[in-house]
Amino acid sequence: MLELKHLSFEVPGEEEAKEIIRDVSLVVPDDKLVVVTGPNGGGKSTLAKLIAGIEKPTAGQIFLGGEDITEKSVTERAKLGIGFAFQQPVRFKGIRVIDLLRIAAGKKLSVSDACGYLSAVGMCARDYIKREVNASLSGGELKRIEIATVLARNPLVSVFDEPEAGIDLWSFQNLIEVFEKLRESISGSSILIISHQERILNIADEIVVLKNGTIDKQGPRDEILPSLIGTSAAVEECRRLMPAAKGAENHA
Amino acid sequence: MLKLDEIQMRLLREVADLHTVPEGAYNIRSNSESAGRQSTANIEITPKTDVSGLEVRIKPGTKNESVHIPVVMTKSGLKELVYNDFFIGENADVVIVAGCGIDNCGNQDSEHDGIHRFYVGKNAKVKYVEKHYGSGTGTGKRILNPGTEVYQEEGSSVEMEMVQIKGVDDTSRTTTAELGAGAKLVVRERLMTHGSQKALSTYVVKLNGADSSADIVSRSVARDDSFQTFDAKIVGNAACHGHTECDSIIMDRGRILAVPGLEANDVDAALVHEAAIGKIAGDQIIKLMTLGLTEAEAEEQIINGFLQ
Ligand SMILES: Nc1ncnc2c1ncn2[C@@H]1O[C@H](COP(=O)(O)OP(=O)(O)OP(=O)(O)O)[C@@H](O)[C@H]1O
Ligand SMILES: [Mg+2]
Numbered sequence: 001m002l003e004l005k006h007l008s009f010e011v012p013g014e015e016e017a018k019e020i021i022r023d024v025s026l027v028v029p030d031d032k033l034v035v036v037t038g039p040n041g042g043g044k045s046t047l048a049k050l051i052a053g054i055e056k057p058t059a060g061q062i063f064l065g066g067e068d069i070t071e072k073s074v075t076e077r078a079k080l081g082i083g084f085a086f087q088q089p090v091r092f093k094g095i096r097v098i099d100l101l102r103i104a105a106g107k108k109l110s111v112s113d114a115c116g117y118l119s120a121v122g123m124c125a126r127d128y129i130k131r132e133v134n135a136s137l138s139g140g141e142l143k144r145i146e147i148a149t150v151l152a153r154n155p156l157v158s159v160f161d162e163p164e165a166g167i168d169l170w171s172f173q174n175l176i177e178v179f180e181k182l183r184e185s186i187s188g189s190s191i192l193i194i195s196h197q198e199r200i201l202n203i204a205d206e207i208v209v210l211k212n213g214t215i216d217k218q219g220p221r222d223e224i225l226p227s228l229i230g231t232s233a234a235v236e237e238c239r240r241l242m243p244a245a246k247g248a249e250n251h252a
Numbered sequence: 253m254l255k256l257d258e259i260q261m262r263l264l265r266e267v268a269d270l271h272t273v274p275e276g277a278y279n280i281r282s283n284s285e286s287a288g289r290q291s292t293a294n295i296e297i298t299p300k301t302d303v304s305g306l307e308v309r310i311k312p313g314t315k316n317e318s319v320h321i322p323v324v325m326t327k328s329g330l331k332e333l334v335y336n337d338f339f340i341g342e343n344a345d346v347v348i349v350a351g352c353g354i355d356n357c358g359n360q361d362s363e364h365d366g367i368h369r370f371y372v373g374k375n376a377k378v379k380y381v382e383k384h385y386g387s388g389t390g391t392g393k394r395i396l397n398p399g400t401e402v403y404q405e406e407g408s409s410v411e412m413e414m415v416q417i418k419g420v421d422d423t424s425r426t427t428t429a430e431l432g433a434g435a436k437l438v439v440r441e442r443l444m445t446h447g448s449q450k451a452l453s454t455y456v457v458k459l460n461g462a463d464s465s466a467d468i469v470s471r472s473v474a475r476d477d478s479f480q481t482f483d484a485k486i487v488g489n490a491a492c493h494g495h496t497e498c499d500s501i502i503m504d505r506g507r508i509l510a511v512p513g514l515e516a517n518d519v520d521a522a523l524v525h526e527a528a529i530g531k532i533a534g535d536q537i538i539k540l541m542t543l544g545l546t547e548a549e550a551e552e553q554i555i556n557g558f559l560q
Contacts, residue, residue, distance in 0.1 A: 099557065
């Protein structure tokens with residue numbers, strides 16, 4: 001279980017400090033999938049970075065399984081069981097896909113085990129395992145590998161920042177299954193996905209809407225989802241924000 | 253049989269991946285003497301008579317054979333200058349493994365200066381691997397100054413892999429090449445310097461024949477107070493393709509100077525130089541930390557990968 005208590009994050013601005021996250025309190029319970037959505041610039045990625053320890057909150061606390069991890073480093077949090085897939089995955093010269101998966105797994109992963117993680121994200125493992133995680137990979141390939149590194153860690157809390165971005169429609173269903181399986185396979189674990197995708201919102205247990213750095217709406221999917229896609233204003237906003245979703249409709 | 257001690261065997265493993273006597277032709281030079289030599293039906297190794305060094309003659313058409321000529325030095329204060337000439341016959345296809353390991357536990361400098369000349373016949377193919385390695389706790393420096401001259405005839409191809417990852421205090425490497433029509437040269441250099449080491453790498457490649465090409469890529473890491481210079485010049489004298497690239501990571505107080513040099517003397521010469529120097533990207537370290545590595549472990553992995 002992950003718990004955020006009155007979390008705030010501000011950065012020095014030109015005249016006054018700019019608050020990017022304002023007093024956010026949130027619980028991601030065990031065995032649950034929480035989806036955070038909201039407009040661009042709302043603070044979603046920043047929230048994810050605060051959870052992973054990449055940014056330090058200016059106020060508030062973070063608890064993992066009841067333990068206060070607010071002061072813990074990125075490495076310590078990773079070891080305690082926080083996994084984080086970046087919105088923009090990092091490229092490495094010379095580090096191969098299998099190397100990255102081995103680092104993620106923290107052990108000598110066999111090639112077939114490593115291939116398992118790649119297959120899970122819909123990649124033909126044989127073609128990729130020895131490839132370098134460098135600029136030669138396409139955006140979508142990189143994104144899948146990023147997700148695979150988090151799967152390889154078996155985290156207690158997995159945070160995925162817009163995992164669907166760049167993933168083609170045909171693999172989308174596969175990705176959804178990956179998240180569902182992940183939720184089932186690790187008991188006591190929880191998943192937090194940042195997404196604009198209706199199909200991902202659809203598998204959420206709970207939905208959080210983050211706007212201007214604060215929680216605008218929060219609750220069970222059945223309560224929140226209709227209010228998001230029901231109103232014409234929201235549809236308009238979603239259309240603007242979700243070109244991928246529009247594409248999905250066209251293909252449906 | 254070879255008469256080598258533990259340290260000498262360790263150096264051999266580092267520079268030539270040798271655990272035992274190599275197959276094929278070889279000459280092992282240890283503390284300025286030959287510790288073992290073997291020619292084969294197609295590859296003849298003979299010592300030079302006028303100066304220190306070897307002549308290696310590879311018969312035309314020799315395929316899938318290798319030559320190992322590693323050098324190890326374990327005596328402090330040794331300084332040697334060696335000339336090795338390789339004559340590679342037409343249509344041959346061979347692997348040549350050189351390399352020098354110096355273990356200096358004394359307080360005098362040890363220095364090996366090796367001049368290697370390659371005369372590559374028509375349509376011959378050569379893969380050349382040269383590794384440098386230094387060890388030992390003495391205050392005496394480990395110095396290596398390799399000079400490589402390559403003369404490539406029509407349609408020949410040479411691939412060079414130069415590696416210096418550890419322990420060499422001072423090195424000045426000069427590589428020159430002249431390429432005939434359709435000849436191809438590929439160089440991959442990997443270099444890491446630390447402490448107060450200095451490394452200078454100079455290339456002058458002349459693309460003289462039509463459709464010749466050269467691709468020279470250096471990946472390097474400068475740590476601590478070390479200093480590297482990468483000075484690569486390609487001269488295009490015909491319709492040709494030339495590419496040099498210096499891709500470097502600096503850490504601590506390390507410094508790197510990359511000097512691009514392109515000279516096009518023919519309107520159909522296409523020459524490109526790329527250079528990028530900078531510290532390890534912060535998001536690379538952070539990504540590996542989210543996978544459970546400490547900052548130091550993350551740096552180590554990034555550098556290992558980079559120098560792969
Ligand atoms: N270190 C920083 N300094 C200044 N501004 C920042 C910093 N980090 C984030 N911001 C700003 O905070 C806001 C929230 O950014 P964030 O990346 O968290 O948004 P997001 O909800 O993930 O948006 P998107 O949907 O586009 O990914 C943005 O306006 C961004 O420019
Ligand atoms: Mg974001």
